[in-house]
Amino acid sequence: MAAKQAHFALAPTAAQSGYRVKSFETVGSTNAEALDAARADDTGRCWFVSDHQQTGRGRRGRPWQTERGNLAASLLIVDDLDLKATATLGFVAGLALHDALSALIPDADLAVALDGDARRRFELKWPNDVLAGGAKLSGILLESTKLPNGRQATSIGWGVNVVTHPGDTEFPATSLRALGSSADAGDVFLALTDAWAENHAVWNGASGLDAIRARWLERASGLGGQVAVRIDGRVARGIFETIDSDCRFVIREDDGRLTHITAGDVHFGAVASARAI
Numbered sequence: 449m450a451a452k453q454a455h456f457a458l459a460p461t462a463a464q465s466g467y468r469v470k471s472f473e474t475v476g477s478t479n480a481e482a483l484d485a486a487r488a489d490d491t492g493r494c495w496f497v498s499d500h501q502q503t504g505r506g507r508r509g510r511p512w513q514t515e516r517g518n519l520a521a522s523l524l525i526v527d528d529l530d531l532k533a534t535a536t537l538g539f540v541a542g543l544a545l546h547d548a549l550s551a552l553i554p555d556a557d558l559a560v561a562l563d564g565d566a567r568r569r570f571e572l573k574w575p576n577d578v579l580a581g582g583a584k585l586s587g588i589l590l591e592s593t594k595l596p597n598g599r600q601a602t603s604i605g606w607g608v609n610v611v612t613h614p615g616d617t618e619f620p621a622t623s624l625r626a627l628g629s630s631a632d633a634g635d636v637f638l639a640l641t642d643a644w645a646e647n648h649a650v651w652n653g654a655s656g657l658d659a660i661r662a663r664w665l666e667r668a669s670g671l672g673g674q675v676a677v678r679i680d681g682r683v684a685r686g687i688f689e690t691i692d693s694d695c696r697f698v699i700r701e702d703d704g705r706l707t708h709i710t711a712g713d714v715h716f717g718a719v720a721s722a723r724a725i
Contacts, residue, residue, distance in 0.1 A: 454499040454517070454634035459642030465493075467523075467641065472498040478522035479591050479605040485524060486593070486601030492526030495641065499633040501607070517611035518623075519633040521640065523604045526595070532694070534592055534602050536657055539664050539695050541588045541604050542572045543647045546667050548639035549578070549585075553629050571669035574697045574714055578608075579669050583622035585609055608636055661691060670716040675699060677712040684709070688716075 456471040475481060475498040482496045501520035525537070549570050571579045578586040586608040593601050609623035610633045624631055651660050665671065668691075675688040677699065686701035697709040 454519075454632050454637070456495075456497045456634050456637050458495070459638050459645070461645045462641035465645050467493050467495060467645070469495040469497060469641075472496070474498060474500045474502065475520065476503040477501060477605075478520045479589065479603040482522040482524040482603035482605075483591060483593055483601055486526055486595060486603075490524060490526070492524045492601070494524045495521060495637075496524065496603075497521040497637055499610075515612045517633060519606065519608040519610050519636050521606045521608075521637055523644065525602045525604065526599055527602075528599055529602075531592060531600075534600065535590065536660070536695050537602065537604055537648075537651070538576050538588055538590050539660055540644070540647045540651045541590075541606065542576065542578060543660065543663055543667070544644040545578050545586055545588070545606060545608070545640055546570050546572055547643040547647065548636065549580075549624075551643070552631055552635060552639040553624070553627075570667070572664055572667045573669040574691065575695075575711070580622050580624075580627060582669075583613075583620040584617070585613075585622055585624070606640065608633070610636060657693070657695070661693070661695060664695075665691065670714070673716055676715045677709055679707075679709055679712050688714075 456469060458467055458469050472481070478496040478498060478501060482494070485494065485496070486492065498520050499518060500516045569580065570585070573579050576588040577584050586606060589605045591603050591605070595601055609621060610631065611623060611625045613621040613623040613626060615621070624636070647660070650663070651657065653659070670688050673688055674685070676683050676685045677697065684699050684701055684707050686699040689698045689700045689706065692698050692708055697712070697714065699707045699709065701707055
């Protein structure tokens, strides 16, 4: 049965904070729509959302197609931040979705008991995935461009498996529907806009990134466990120690040295122990 077209509305907290929303029945890429709007002089704080995305992208240009009923949402931010500061918004984005899902989906609504601790039902995998029971539920992608007026436009994109999930992925994937939830894309979007407004206020507040980093670590997948990351032509193996003040991934390698990683594909558990990644 075809999924019913979702209704997309901002949470009152988001509307009161000056955010806007533009929804699409079908869209090529919500990130592309957001950046095109910025080039056409949109001032930002605008959400672009659909439950059917046809040409979305993940990290490193990987395709991310949003089947009808799933959520594709991008938030346009136009500001004067440098790229280093902008990159940390990805951690705000992960926190926002984690908090939205935790608020939207109480334990009783999940057919699968993911964890005895409700806070751990959903976890954040560095740098930009949200997991449920160890399986990928969402990916987050930031894309930026410099505008003619010198300001920077950034599109923060979320792809959330609401009703379906791919079965031929490198890592296990799942969807809210597979977990027993009846929430639709509109429900997730409403909760996400509320949680974004809250977490962005923290990021923009007195404690800033330090507070976001602490919140993120409380929800981190694999913290303290075996991990492997391919970097600079080699595979770094060791223990996931923390993320540093710049939100880089920190491994305590087997020889005891600390390695700070800016980008890479992270493997945990048994996969991390394999010889080839």
